[in-house]
Amino acid sequence: MEALGRQILVEFYDCDESKINDVSYIENSLIQATKASKATIISHNFHKFSPYGVSGVVVIAESHVAIHTWPEYNYCAVDIFTCGDTIDPWVIQEHLKGYLESKNVSSMEMKRGMFRMPEGQKLLFKPDQNLQPN
Protein backbone atom coordinates (compact mmCIF):
# COMPACT_ATOMS: atom_id res chain seq x y z
CA MET A 1 0.00 0.00 0.00
CA GLU A 2 1.16 3.51 -0.79
CA ALA A 3 -0.06 6.78 0.77
CA LEU A 4 -0.77 10.15 -0.83
CA GLY A 5 -0.03 12.09 2.34
CA ARG A 6 1.29 12.11 5.88
CA GLN A 7 -0.39 13.88 8.74
CA ILE A 8 1.12 14.64 12.11
CA LEU A 9 -1.31 15.41 14.92
CA VAL A 10 0.53 17.25 17.64
CA GLU A 11 -0.58 18.02 21.18
CA PHE A 12 1.58 20.85 22.51
CA TYR A 13 1.04 21.02 26.28
CA ASP A 14 2.69 23.38 28.80
CA CYS A 15 3.19 26.17 26.26
CA ASP A 16 3.94 29.81 27.01
CA GLU A 17 0.54 31.32 27.82
CA SER A 18 1.13 34.84 26.52
CA LYS A 19 2.83 33.73 23.30
CA ILE A 20 0.02 31.35 22.33
CA ASN A 21 -2.53 34.13 22.94
CA ASP A 22 -0.72 36.48 20.51
CA VAL A 23 -2.22 36.09 17.04
CA SER A 24 0.70 37.82 15.27
CA TYR A 25 3.21 35.66 17.07
CA ILE A 26 1.30 32.48 16.24
CA GLU A 27 0.83 33.45 12.59
CA ASN A 28 4.50 34.28 12.23
CA SER A 29 5.52 31.06 14.01
CA LEU A 30 3.47 28.88 11.67
CA ILE A 31 4.75 30.71 8.60
CA GLN A 32 8.38 30.45 9.70
CA ALA A 33 8.03 26.77 10.67
CA THR A 34 6.35 26.01 7.35
CA LYS A 35 9.02 27.88 5.38
CA ALA A 36 11.71 25.93 7.23
CA SER A 37 10.25 22.73 5.76
CA LYS A 38 10.51 24.27 2.25
CA ALA A 39 6.76 23.86 1.71
CA THR A 40 5.11 26.29 -0.72
CA ILE A 41 2.74 28.64 1.12
CA ILE A 42 -0.45 29.47 -0.78
CA SER A 43 -2.40 31.39 1.86
CA HIS A 44 -2.62 31.96 5.59
CA ASN A 45 -5.51 33.06 7.70
CA PHE A 46 -5.50 33.60 11.48
CA HIS A 47 -8.08 34.73 14.01
CA LYS A 48 -7.98 35.90 17.61
CA PHE A 49 -10.79 34.92 19.91
CA SER A 50 -12.05 36.98 22.83
CA PRO A 51 -10.80 36.84 25.48
CA TYR A 52 -8.44 33.94 24.75
CA GLY A 53 -7.23 31.79 21.91
CA VAL A 54 -6.01 31.82 18.35
CA SER A 55 -7.02 29.68 15.36
CA GLY A 56 -5.26 29.67 12.04
CA VAL A 57 -4.40 27.73 8.95
CA VAL A 58 -1.52 27.91 6.50
CA VAL A 59 -2.57 26.31 3.22
CA ILE A 60 0.45 24.93 1.39
CA ALA A 61 0.75 23.41 -2.07
CA GLU A 62 1.47 20.17 -0.23
CA SER A 63 -1.70 20.41 2.00
CA HIS A 64 -1.97 22.41 5.28
CA VAL A 65 -0.79 23.32 8.76
CA ALA A 66 -3.50 24.24 11.28
CA ILE A 67 -3.38 25.44 14.87
CA HIS A 68 -5.87 26.07 17.67
CA THR A 69 -4.57 27.50 20.93
CA TRP A 70 -6.04 27.49 24.42
CA PRO A 71 -3.81 29.87 26.41
CA GLU A 72 -5.92 29.29 29.53
CA TYR A 73 -4.77 25.65 29.44
CA ASN A 74 -1.28 26.35 27.97
CA TYR A 75 -2.28 24.01 25.14
CA CYS A 76 -2.13 24.07 21.32
CA ALA A 77 -3.57 21.49 18.91
CA VAL A 78 -1.59 21.38 15.66
CA ASP A 79 -2.19 19.40 12.48
CA ILE A 80 0.56 19.12 9.89
CA PHE A 81 -0.62 17.51 6.66
CA THR A 82 1.96 17.12 3.88
CA CYS A 83 2.15 15.29 0.57
CA GLY A 84 5.07 14.13 -1.48
CA ASP A 85 8.53 13.25 -0.27
CA THR A 86 10.20 16.65 -0.66
CA ILE A 87 8.67 18.05 2.55
CA ASP A 88 9.39 16.67 6.00
CA PRO A 89 6.44 17.47 8.31
CA TRP A 90 8.61 16.79 11.37
CA VAL A 91 10.68 19.90 10.56
CA ILE A 92 7.52 21.95 11.11
CA GLN A 93 6.76 20.14 14.36
CA GLU A 94 10.28 20.74 15.68
CA HIS A 95 10.23 24.45 14.86
CA LEU A 96 6.80 24.92 16.42
CA LYS A 97 7.89 23.16 19.60
CA GLY A 98 10.51 25.89 19.99
CA TYR A 99 8.25 28.80 19.09
CA LEU A 100 5.44 27.66 21.39
CA GLU A 101 7.90 26.82 24.17
CA SER A 102 6.04 23.59 24.77
CA LYS A 103 7.49 21.46 27.56
CA ASN A 104 5.28 18.43 26.88
CA VAL A 105 4.68 17.27 23.31
CA SER A 106 2.68 14.30 22.10
CA SER A 107 2.75 13.55 18.35
CA MET A 108 1.25 10.89 16.12
CA GLU A 109 1.91 10.36 12.42
CA MET A 110 -0.79 8.95 10.20
CA LYS A 111 -0.90 8.02 6.54
CA ARG A 112 -3.71 9.51 4.45
CA GLY A 113 -5.07 8.26 1.12
CA MET A 114 -3.96 4.65 0.98
CA PHE A 115 -3.90 2.89 -2.38
CA ARG A 116 -2.62 -0.44 -3.63
CA MET A 117 -1.01 0.41 -6.96
CA PRO A 118 -0.71 -2.00 -9.88
CA GLU A 119 2.76 -3.45 -10.48
CA GLY A 120 5.01 -0.85 -12.11
CA GLN A 121 2.75 2.15 -11.32
CA LYS A 122 3.61 4.75 -8.71
CA LEU A 123 1.14 6.75 -6.62
CA LEU A 124 1.79 10.40 -7.48
CA PHE A 125 0.67 13.10 -5.04
CA LYS A 126 0.59 15.49 -7.98
CA PRO A 127 0.28 14.60 -11.65
CA ASP A 128 3.46 14.16 -13.64
CA GLN A 129 3.38 17.39 -15.67
CA ASN A 130 5.38 15.73 -18.43
CA LEU A 131 2.41 13.44 -19.07
CA GLN A 132 -0.11 16.29 -19.28
CA PRO A 133 -1.28 17.71 -22.61
CA ASN A 134 -0.28 21.25 -21.52
Add this chain to the structure above:
Amino acid sequence: MEALGRQILVEFYDCDESKINDVSYIENSLIQATKASKATIISHNFHKFSPYGVSGVVVIAESHVAIHTWPEYNYCAVDIFTCGDTIDPWVIQEHLKGYLESKNVSSMEMKRGMFRMPEGQKLLFKPDQNLQPN
Protein backbone atom coordinates in the same frame (compact mmCIF):
# COMPACT_ATOMS: atom_id res chain seq x y z
CA MET B 1 -9.82 12.68 31.47
CA GLU B 2 -11.73 15.31 29.55
CA ALA B 3 -11.05 16.56 26.00
CA LEU B 4 -11.20 20.08 24.56
CA GLY B 5 -12.01 18.89 21.06
CA ARG B 6 -12.99 16.05 18.77
CA GLN B 7 -11.45 15.46 15.38
CA ILE B 8 -12.78 13.19 12.67
CA LEU B 9 -10.32 12.15 9.99
CA VAL B 10 -12.24 10.98 6.96
CA GLU B 11 -11.00 9.13 3.90
CA PHE B 12 -13.57 9.56 1.12
CA TYR B 13 -12.75 7.04 -1.60
CA ASP B 14 -14.59 6.40 -4.88
CA CYS B 15 -15.88 9.98 -5.16
CA ASP B 16 -17.27 11.65 -8.26
CA GLU B 17 -14.19 12.75 -10.20
CA SER B 18 -15.59 15.86 -11.85
CA LYS B 19 -17.32 17.15 -8.70
CA ILE B 20 -14.20 16.87 -6.56
CA ASN B 21 -12.22 18.76 -9.21
CA ASP B 22 -14.66 21.70 -9.12
CA VAL B 23 -13.44 24.28 -6.62
CA SER B 24 -16.80 26.11 -6.43
CA TYR B 25 -18.66 22.86 -5.85
CA ILE B 26 -16.22 21.79 -3.13
CA GLU B 27 -16.28 25.18 -1.41
CA ASN B 28 -20.07 25.24 -1.44
CA SER B 29 -20.25 21.64 -0.20
CA LEU B 30 -18.02 22.34 2.79
CA ILE B 31 -19.90 25.51 3.65
CA GLN B 32 -23.30 23.80 3.43
CA ALA B 33 -22.13 20.76 5.41
CA THR B 34 -20.62 23.03 8.08
CA LYS B 35 -23.78 25.14 8.28
CA ALA B 36 -25.85 21.97 8.69
CA SER B 37 -23.91 21.26 11.90
CA LYS B 38 -24.79 24.77 13.16
CA ALA B 39 -21.09 25.64 13.50
CA THR B 40 -20.21 29.35 13.23
CA ILE B 41 -18.19 30.02 10.06
CA ILE B 42 -15.42 32.60 10.48
CA SER B 43 -13.67 32.33 7.09
CA HIS B 44 -13.23 30.02 4.11
CA ASN B 45 -10.44 29.79 1.64
CA PHE B 46 -10.24 27.38 -1.32
CA HIS B 47 -7.70 26.77 -4.09
CA LYS B 48 -7.73 24.89 -7.38
CA PHE B 49 -4.57 23.16 -8.48
CA SER B 50 -3.52 22.63 -12.08
CA PRO B 51 -4.48 20.33 -13.67
CA TYR B 52 -6.24 18.50 -10.82
CA GLY B 53 -7.27 18.94 -7.24
CA VAL B 54 -8.76 21.31 -4.73
CA SER B 55 -7.61 22.29 -1.24
CA GLY B 56 -9.62 24.35 1.17
CA VAL B 57 -10.34 25.17 4.77
CA VAL B 58 -13.40 26.49 6.55
CA VAL B 59 -12.35 28.05 9.85
CA ILE B 60 -15.18 27.86 12.38
CA ALA B 61 -15.47 29.34 15.86
CA GLU B 62 -15.36 25.73 17.04
CA SER B 63 -12.12 24.91 15.07
CA HIS B 64 -11.98 23.89 11.35
CA VAL B 65 -13.00 21.70 8.44
CA ALA B 66 -10.31 21.02 5.82
CA ILE B 67 -10.35 19.14 2.51
CA HIS B 68 -7.79 18.02 -0.06
CA THR B 69 -9.06 16.32 -3.20
CA TRP B 70 -7.31 14.05 -5.70
CA PRO B 71 -9.79 13.69 -8.58
CA GLU B 72 -7.34 11.46 -10.45
CA TYR B 73 -7.73 8.92 -7.64
CA ASN B 74 -11.40 9.76 -6.84
CA TYR B 75 -10.20 10.49 -3.30
CA CYS B 76 -10.70 13.28 -0.76
CA ALA B 77 -9.01 13.67 2.63
CA VAL B 78 -11.21 15.55 5.10
CA ASP B 79 -10.50 16.71 8.66
CA ILE B 80 -13.35 17.85 10.86
CA PHE B 81 -12.17 19.39 14.11
CA THR B 82 -14.84 20.66 16.52
CA CYS B 83 -14.96 21.83 20.11
CA GLY B 84 -17.75 21.96 22.63
CA ASP B 85 -20.85 19.84 22.75
CA THR B 86 -23.20 21.98 20.68
CA ILE B 87 -21.70 20.86 17.34
CA ASP B 88 -21.81 17.28 16.07
CA PRO B 89 -18.89 16.74 13.65
CA TRP B 90 -20.58 13.62 12.27
CA VAL B 91 -23.32 15.81 10.75
CA ILE B 92 -20.60 17.41 8.59
CA GLN B 93 -19.21 13.99 7.65
CA GLU B 94 -22.64 12.70 6.62
CA HIS B 95 -23.43 15.74 4.47
CA LEU B 96 -20.03 15.61 2.76
CA LYS B 97 -20.45 11.91 1.97
CA GLY B 98 -23.51 12.86 -0.05
CA TYR B 99 -22.00 15.89 -1.77
CA LEU B 100 -18.81 14.05 -2.75
CA GLU B 101 -20.79 10.96 -3.81
CA SER B 102 -18.26 8.80 -2.00
CA LYS B 103 -18.98 5.08 -2.18
CA ASN B 104 -16.28 4.05 0.27
CA VAL B 105 -15.78 6.02 3.47
CA SER B 106 -13.35 5.37 6.30
CA SER B 107 -13.59 7.59 9.38
CA MET B 108 -11.81 7.80 12.68
CA GLU B 109 -12.66 10.01 15.64
CA MET B 110 -9.94 11.25 17.95
CA LYS B 111 -9.98 13.32 21.11
CA ARG B 112 -7.73 16.40 21.21
CA GLY B 113 -6.44 18.29 24.22
CA MET B 114 -6.82 15.79 27.07
CA PHE B 115 -6.81 17.11 30.64
CA ARG B 116 -7.50 15.61 34.03
CA MET B 117 -9.52 18.27 35.81
CA PRO B 118 -9.57 18.78 39.56
CA GLU B 119 -12.71 17.61 41.35
CA GLY B 120 -15.58 20.01 40.76
CA GLN B 121 -13.92 21.83 37.82
CA LYS B 122 -15.05 21.45 34.25
CA LEU B 123 -12.88 21.71 31.12
CA LEU B 124 -14.32 24.59 29.09
CA PHE B 125 -13.56 24.80 25.39
CA LYS B 126 -14.24 28.53 25.63
CA PRO B 127 -14.09 30.66 28.75
CA ASP B 128 -17.29 31.18 30.69
CA GLN B 129 -18.08 34.78 29.69
CA ASN B 130 -19.93 35.31 32.96
CA LEU B 131 -16.63 34.91 34.76
CA GLN B 132 -14.81 37.44 32.56
CA PRO B 133 -14.32 41.06 33.62
CA ASN B 134 -16.05 42.27 30.44
